[in-house]
Amino acid sequence: MISCGEPSGDLYAGALVRALKRADPSVEVFGMGGPQMAAAGASLLVDYRGLAVTGLTEVLTALPRLWRTLQTLVSAARTRRPDVLVVIDYPDFNFRLMRAVKALGIPVVYYISPQLWAWRAGRMQTMQTVVDRVLPIFPFEEALYQKAGVDVRFVGHPLREMTATSASREVLRADWGVGAGAPLVALLPGSRGNELKTLAPVLADARARIRQHLPAARFIVARAPHVTDAWLAPLTADPDTQIVAHRTDDVLSACDVVLTASGTATVQAAIHGAPMVVLYRLSALTYRLFKPLGRVDMYAMVNLISGRRIVRELIQDECRADAAADEALRILTDAGYRDQMVRDLGAVRAALGGPGASDRAAAAIADLVEARRHTPT
Numbered sequence: 001m002i003s004c005g006e007p008s009g010d011l012y013a014g015a016l017v018r019a020l021k022r023a024d025p026s027v028e029v030f031g032m033g034g035p036q037m038a039a040a041g042a043s044l045l046v047d048y049r050g051l052a053v054t055g056l057t058e059v060l061t062a063l064p065r066l067w068r069t070l071q072t073l074v075s076a077a078r079t080r081r082p083d084v085l086v087v088i089d090y091p092d093f094n095f096r097l098m099r100a101v102k103a104l105g106i107p108v109v110y111y112i113s114p115q116l117w118a119w120r121a122g123r124m125q126t127m128q129t130v131v132d133r134v135l136p137i138f139p140f141e142e143a144l145y146q147k148a149g150v151d152v153r154f155v156g157h158p159l160r161e162m163t164a165t166s167a168s169r170e171v172l173r174a175d176w177g178v179g180a181g182a183p184l185v186a187l188l189p190g191s192r193g194n195e196l197k198t199l200a201p202v203l204a205d206a207r208a209r210i211r212q213h214l215p216a217a218r219f220i221v222a223r224a225p226h227v228t229d230a231w232l233a234p235l236t237a238d239p240d241t242q243i244v245a246h247r248t249d250d251v252l253s254a255c256d257v258v259l260t261a262s263g264t265a266t267v268q269a270a271i272h273g274a275p276m277v278v279l280y281r282l283s284a285l286t287y288r289l290f291k292p293l294g295r296v297d298m299y300a301m302v303n304l305i306s307g308r309r310i311v312r313e314l315i316q317d318e319c320r321a322d323a324a325a326d327e328a329l330r331i332l333t334d335a336g337y338r339d340q341m342v343r344d345l346g347a348v349r350a351a352l353g354g355p356g357a358s359d360r361a362a363a364a365i366a367d368l369v370e371a372r373r374h375t376p377t
Helices: 007-023 035-039 056-080 091-102 121-130 139-147 169-175 193-213 229-236 248-254 264-271 284-293 301-306 321-333 335-351 357-373
Strands: 002-004 030-033 043-047 085-088 108-111 133-135 184-188 218-223 241-245 257-261 276-280 312-315
Touching: 002 007, 002 091, 007 030, 007 035, 007 085, 007 357, 030 035, 030 056, 035 043, 043 056, 056 091, 085 091, 091 108, 091 121, 108 357, 133 357, 169 248, 184 193, 184 248, 193 218, 193 229, 193 257, 193 276, 193 321, 218 229, 218 248, 229 241, 248 264, 257 264, 257 321, 264 276, 264 301, 264 335, 276 321, 301 335, 312 321, 321 335
Parallel strands: 002 030, 002 085, 030 043, 085 108, 108 133, 184 218, 184 257, 218 241, 257 276, 276 312
Antiparallel strands: none
16 A cells, blocks of 8 residues: 655655556555556545645645545555555655554555654654554655664655656757757746645746846746646746746757656756755745744755755745845856756765666565565464
8 A cells, every 4th residue: 555645755756666566567656646656556435636735834735635545545544454554755645544544454665754853853653653564755765764663664755756858968969959058947946736726926026037148048847747837827927938848958958957746746857957046935924833843044955965064055035036046057157056056956866776766676575575475473
């Protein structure tokens, strides 16, 4: 049984299901996910779409459906008795699910582990008592769980095996009508409705400011799956901005700088060596409530992996169009600054481990299941 609740988790779930089936074609997988997980051969009891929101105030509207989803999955676990529950990220929901399923005597594996090093460290006690094995994707997380006495296996980041492009940088730019000397600016506003509502207008304003200083600049939006036209309206209003769906890797490979929402996209950009500016803003109430609980002073995953600020973060009140445009222009016009960022991103890419994370995760899950089958009850 697998539970994931957002696009990145669905992407990793799909890769994991394929890896499980490569190892054992007879394996049956069911649970909550999305199109990637379904396409890999899993049976979806619940489609996560509509549940993926961020922040305390934002999640309130989704609570009734979240509760129904929890009951559906727990009931399925009670009836079908899976050999293991694998939860992928999405901790606010998955912590509740895994407690209920563990109480049924079903082992739990946490893949793409929660960011306890960043905030809500008290959740480690739940990890110690509920989770049978943790499979983190960032190298520094392994020591954290080892210190807490949790069974942990660092498997590497699955994006390392998923970042294929359809053509060379030169061919892609030519296909999009971008001249050899024209700066190409990628805009990645995110995949959740609430973050798009906030970031799309900021990025649209930043685009206008960049164009004032660099009239030759071209712009391209990497549209995440299932993003509606209404959410992208501030960016699509400009006829000279191209909107490209389902080709984020191509966009990141071809661009000169990317303005991106904080999250998985920053890691994806790092793998491509794409210099970036990271933006994020929650509702004022959510930010005030949760900021005191934070344990780090950086938000972008590439900075956290590096241990220092290698890319500029524009978070909350600093998430402004003028600041985003200024940083993008510096990257585009200061070769030394840009080259140092590219080198730093290369070190981040190396720290993520080599390809094969999904197969390593599948092996760690199968190993746990097999060991339990041979353990006397």
